[in-house]
Amino acid sequence: MTDEIVAAFPDIDILTHEPLSTYTNTKTGGPADFLAFPESVTAVQQLLQYANEHQIPVTVIGNASNLIVKDGGIRGLVMILTRMQQHTIDGTHLTVAAGASLIEVTKLAQHASLSGLEFAAGIPGSVGGAIFMNAGAYGGEISNVAESVQVLTPDAQLKTIVGADLDFSYRHSRVQDEGDVVLSATFALTSGDGTAIQAEMDDLNAKRAAKQPLELPSCGSVFKRPTGYFAGKLIHDAGLQGYQFGGAQVSTKHAGFIVNVDHATASDYLAVIQHVQAVVFEKEHVHLETEVRIIGEAPAAS
Ligand SMILES: Cc1cc2nc3c(=O)[nH]c(=O)nc-3n(C[C@H](O)[C@H](O)[C@H](O)COP(=O)(O)OP(=O)(O)OC[C@H]3O[C@@H](n4cnc5c(N)ncnc54)[C@H](O)[C@@H]3O)c2cc1C
Structure with missing residues (x-):
């Protein structure tokens, strides 16, 4: 994809190949091909129309507090709406x-x-x-x-x-x-x-x-509350608090949170999520469904 979209909207801030780790609450995530900051309804509408006409995929995000963006990032146009505040x-x-x-x-x-x-x-x-x-x-x-x-x-x-x-x-x-x-x-x-x-x-x-471990980067409660249970208690009872892969760790303060303790990547987060799901299912026979939205592409194999 070329940078034509940037030239088409000179009045809208559009960054190219912008790392989304700068914006996500977990401080992880790969780049957006194009990251736009529309400031009005008209700007969002025009960007969406343009993307549709040019078959560019569109992703809309807000404060990125419930998101894991995979390390390969997001193709196409990402719009962050946080400049629309009226x-x-x-x-x-x-x-x-x-x-x-x-x-x-x-x-x-x-x-x-x-x-x-x-x-x-x-x-x-x-x-x-x-x-x-x-x-x-x-x-x-x-x-x-x-x-x-x-x-x-x-x-x-x-x-x-x-x-x-x-x-x-x-x-x-x-x-x-x-x-x-x-x-x-x-x-x-x-x-x-x-x-x-x-x-x-x-x-x-x-x-x-x-x-809650508000002093560390996280995406809030990672898992939905399974009917009849509390995700945090299941994770605690399975002995998973403190479990760490790379820089992502099951919080020792609140078992439902996964915190970025040491330059975590999105892949570290996903590894911890899969481990927690597997162990809780094995020990307690409950499937933990993610509440956090996982979007984007896995990194290209090196
Ligand atoms: C420390 C901490 C505590 C939290 N506590 C709570 C809590 O108590 N209760 C709770 O419910 N959540 C909690 N959360 C999670 C999160 O804050 C909420 O889910 C929040 O509603 C997500 O809003 P966001 O703007 O950050 O969405 P994002 O993370 O940016 O996006 C989440 C999803 O919404 C979509 N989206 C965002 N904006 C739009 C839009 N304008 N139009 C269409 N789609 C859109 C995105 O595409 C994505 O799929 C917590 C998170 C953290 C980090």
Whole structure:
């Protein structure tokens, strides 16, 4: 592929052969052929139309906090939406662009004395990633507050989808099935007391800091919660805490996390994931399904 796409969009920042390890929360991952930072809905739409016309594969990411990008990187165009940050508040409705940090959005809501997003105070994703994943914590879920979402369909048509049609379930939304690009979300919140909202957020963040290895790079909980079990407990009981391959290690603080302790590669992460799945299945007969999204290509054999 040539650099024609860079020349076609002089007003959009597009980097070539850009290492995605700079952007992922695990600090691992190979290069994107083209990495674009669109700042508006129009820019995303134009990039998608161009890619479709030129048969260029497109990948959209947010804060890369739930991603393992394989060491061979991603072919085609990758769009990071984190420069799309606009928000509006209309009564108890908060509308936010997909690239906004969910943590910053919880602060906006608190500042406006709007309740409903407290559960997300420590989730380090973007709004788009949170919709895609139906992010949740401490009994709350994005599905509880997502009133509607504006998306681009894979053929670059703008569409609004109401929450009831987003097919939300545990760490799943319809966006995963349709391949839509989330552009913004409207959250339906309730009037609350700013001080109480802040206290709830502080409490949840303190719980998180006590249990999770926030001081090291990771991608959060690697595995989904299997029905009737807790992934972290299964991993702990299988004696896997501290297991390390290359620079990736099953966290000694929270067994559900895999942390980058020493210049890990994505291949190190994948090796630890496969080992954990195999040992837990052998010892406890439970299959651990990954929650983290694994994308991109394996490195070329040397
Ligand atoms: C320390 C830590 C703690 C965490 N705690 C939690 C937690 O408590 N609860 C929880 O649910 N998660 C948690 N996570 C995981 C993660 O933060 C969430 O899954 C978050 O919603 C991912 O958002 P993101 O923007 O980082 O998505 P990314 O990692 O960038 O992408 C994840 C997936 O979403 C897709 N995607 C992203 N943006 C868009 C978009 N605009 N349109 C279409 N598709 C898109 C990507 O293609 C990818 O498949 C944690 C992660 C870390 C590192």
